[in-house]
Amino acid sequence: MAPLRSCSGTLMGALALLRMANVHGQDDFAANCSSFVDKINMENVTTYATEYIAAGTNLSVAIDPSCGRPSYQVVSTDICRVQMNVTTSQRSEIRMEAWFPQGYTGRFLSTGNGGIGGCIQYSELDYTSSLGFAAVGANNGHEGQRGVAFLNNPDVIADYAWRSVHTAVLVGKELTALFYGAPQKKSYFVGCSTGGRQGWKMVQDFPDDFDGVLSGAPAIAFSGLLYWSGSFYPVTGTEDADTFVPTQMWLGAIHQEVLNQCDALDGAIDGVLENPDLCEFDPTPLICAEGSTTDCLTETQAETVRTVLSAVYDENGDLIYPRLQPGAEALAGMTQFNGDPYLYTTDWWRYVIHNDSTWDPASITLADFRVAKAQNPAGVETFDGDISAFEAIGGKILHYHGLMDGLISSDNSKRYYSLVRKTMGREPAELDGFYRFFPISGMSHCTGGDGAHKIGNAQDGVAGTRPDENVLMALVQWVEEGVAPEVVRGANTNQTYWRAHCKWPQTNKYVGPGSYEDESAWQCA
Secondary structure, eight states: OOOOOOOHHHHHHHHHHHHHHHHHHHHHHHHHHHHHGGGGTTTTTEEEEEEETTTTEEOOOOGGGGGOSSSOOOOOOOOEEEEEEEEETTEEEEEEEEEEEEOOOEEEEEEEETTTTTTTHHHHHHHHHHHEEEEEEETTTTHHHHHGGGOOOHHHHHHIIIIHHHHHHHHHHHHHHHSSSSSSSSSEEEEETEEEEHHHHHHHHHHTTTSSEEEEEEOOOOHHHHHHHHHHHHHHTTTTTOOOOOOIIIIIIHHHHHHHHHHGGGOOOOOOOOGGGGGGOOGGGGGOOTTTOSOOOOHHHHHHHHHHHHHHHHTSSSSEEOOTTTTOOHHHHHHTTTSSSOOHHHIIIIIISSSTTOOGGGGGOHHHHHHHHHEEEEEEEEOOOOOOOHHHHHEEEEEEEETTTTSOOHHHHHHHHHHHHHHHOOOOHHHTTEEEEEETTOOOOOSSSSSOBOSSSGGGGGGOSSTTTTTHHHHHHHHHHHOOOSSSEEOOOOOEEEEEETTTTTOOEEESOOOTOOGGGGOOO
């Protein structure tokens, strides 16, 4: 009679077999990755490396110093990394990467860019591939955060405006099918700022590219945005001008006075504005009393504050760009009201609009805006309110914008939502079937901020991966299961509390009875 085997022995044997299978599976994945380069034969695509990267690898990446990102990326999951160049015209090309995870879920995803956009977002490639997406990213047709490559080259401008993302999607989907042996089941986009604009550009002009789009803080109404940003420097002047307001004033006294006047309007004094629309900030209380010179404003400086915090209109009274929403003045004080010309505005008018590298950003006028708006190079405006073609293919859009964003006014996202409503003749309940917009209180530009900003939109903004705590996975659930998010939940930096962010046009109101950190003490209304 054979000896009896203990349950623990059986379990240990099963685990050993499982470990062996995992090792063999990993070996097969790595071998398939190494040989994948020989299988790629695509027009206009030059593949220069396919390599297996194990989870935990501190990967060196090629990135221009002006991108302000590290030259390495810690890889979170086993991937096959594909590096390539893709020719987009006789005088333009994109540098592109595809990260294929071993734990693939059948989902394809394209990442977006930021700023002038010549930087592959390696952190987003890693974040999304770790969630099982076959992820692609590209450099938008040039390297770094300067626009010099645009000079006298409309093809590079076209890459920036739309072609880099669209091309990467076409190439990426074909490579995904080749690598995994079948086409993706669903395709997604995730991007913020320039990436948010790219997502909307695909929705407006290439509705078949994606089933689901996550667009944050989009740089839409592009000419108006850059004119608005460029208009601050002539108002503030340089640091030695009597019109200049020191950065520490924006970070300290001005921001605090905004909170003093407006924080309680949502029912709770918590350092976060849930509805900046209710705030009509007046800097008058900060004007220096006679004999005072610290933590206060001169009359001239107070006028600067009023001007830069106001909407921009043309000579006919038509809106060019909305005001900076109250609560975002601290970040804007460091980045836009700092006494320097705004880099992206300067480069856009020098190398795209005027083709004049000597153009002086201090000279910007409404005439410059009109020229840029009329040119609309490569359709970069991205402000078309008819998105019915995307609705028709069954696509879903989750649009979010931080209410502490000091680089792109969240009021412009509300403006775009209104444009879609008007253009398509829909009420919010009708748009809800495919398009939902969520203002995120306490979120700065794409990530960070004083409130519950960790919504799962980016690698440094993750507090969980379930659909009820991660906006990307909420989008997946909406696309694949038909369950749409009624709120987008986020955690604060230390994850000491969560808050449910309301679907526009609803806004959050504190109703108690608990602490403002109690998620149930808030109500959408």
